[in-house]
Amino acid sequence: MLAEDHIDVLAEQTQLESEITELETQLNDQQVALNDLKGQLSQIAVNSFTGSGARSLPFLLASYDAHTVDQQRAVLAGVATDTGNVTTDDLDVALAELDATRSELDARLDRAEDLAGEIEAARDANRQKQTEYERARALAEAELGQLLREEQERRARESYEDVVGVQPTASGDASPSTEDQGADGGSTPSTATPTTGTTPAPGPTTDPPPAQEPAPTPDPAPAPDPAPATPVPPSPSGLAEVAIEAALSQLGVPWIFATAKPGVGFDCSGLTSWAWGRAGIALPHQSRAQFAALPQIPIANAQRGDLLFYYSPISHVGIYLGNGQLVHSPNSGDTVKVSTVNWNNVTGVGRPG
16 A cells, blocks of 8 residues: 555544544434433323223333334334324434434444554555565665675775886896997907018007097996885774773664764764773774874784774774774664674774874
């Protein structure tokens, strides 16, 4: 049944209840009037009938339901005719009105019973539809969540591959100098003067060719800058246990969007900001803002009280308890609880304090 139809049926039921109340009042009034009329006629009968006429008294003095309507009408009509105080028409009208009112009331009661059955059947159908809707919604949310996680993991994997694929390649090899090499890479041989058996006559003396200046030696390549020192992560805060105890005190509190009210509701970053706030550490109420505000810790070095951040871009956060467990407020329809860490989805660790 559609919601509009259901509303129409409820309105008809309300109208029927009002009409039934009115008809019951009307029927009661008519019954009282008929009883008064019967009382008057009975008194007339007592005064008028003697002897054989007394046989009519049982019909007149009996209750309305003791005899048939036709029997009472016949007796009362006879009395009315004899006395002349009332007519048979008056009696017939009173009885007919009573019968009509009873018939109308019975019809209204039957319709009210039918409507009650229709309304109950509609409510059962609506409850079934609600159950089916909630089941379908939960399945759709689970499938959507899985698709989002797969997409986030795919993007994170692509980002990682992009970073790894753009690493600079250092080349420290210098090309060998060819200033004093031949074409084949060896040294250039010196020219020798062949020797003969006779000593040639000395010729005119000539100046030797000027000596060539040696080629300049290239400057050595500058030494690479030293790599920056890796920052030492801060030690775990002594306030971590205070934050953990605060978060665990809210187990079972429902997830509520953008809320951080103990005993009422938390979203994921609302729980972490409230719990660490109990330890005196102020954190923003947003998972990405928390990640940006905290010192970064290698995932392998996560300690109790650290915040574990999920997915890329970051969209979830919880408090690490150690031993592969965390306390968090997962999502809509869930509550604050302790869960096993899915390290495949953890993209960062922050350390408050």
